[in-house]
Amino acid sequence: MKNTLKPLNTKQIAQQRIDILFKQANTIGKTNPTLATEYIKTAQKVAMSARFPLPKKYKHRICKHCKTLLITGFNCRIRIQQKREPHIVATCLNCGYNSRIPLKKKKKERAKIEQTPNISHETPR
Ligand SMILES: [Zn+2]
Incomplete structure (x- = not known):
């Protein structure tokens, strides 16, 4: 099946993925912190490759040292x-x-x- 939706630009795609990753990390944060950290690292990579900073609302919820979702x-x-x-x-x-x-x-x-x-x-x- 081909995607018939209007193509999004890189930034929009990245933003969507980050939103999804953080939502997932939030859900599993207490039960599986290791996986939540993996989601966060992925979100950071997505932001980096799209060359835009992670939104502040998310940035402040990550430990700068160990990247854990706080x-x-x-x-x-x-x-x-x-x-x-x-x-x-x-x-x-x-x-x-x-x-x-x-x-x-x-x-x-x-x-x-x-x-x-x-x-x-x-x-x-
Ligand atoms: Zn930490």
């Missing part, structure tokens, strides 16, 4: 830090890696923060 209350501990720039600290309970997710403010407020001299380090994007 599931709050299962393999991930979430803490909110209010000191200096408010941010979320997500600790991967698999490898102990801490990822910092800045809580973004509105652009105007953010500009003010960036001008404050005490804040020297920023999480690279």
Whole structure:
């Protein structure tokens, strides 16, 4: 059977595949974390080959160190830090890696923060 649908461009195909992979990883994350990690690695490869960054909503759910899918209350501990720039600290309970997710403010407020001299380090994007 030939596919009669309008052909999608690479980016759209990649995005769809990433969505599917993450959905699958989410479903099996608690029962089969190893397979979930494989799905994530595949999703990252898909994004890389299509040359676009992984959407932030997904990026923040992957441990940068061991690539595990972070599931709050299962393999991930979430803490909110209010000191200096408010941010979320997500600790991967698999490898102990801490990822910092800045809580973004509105652009105007953010500009003010960036001008404050005490804040020297920023999480690279
Ligand atoms: Zn980890």
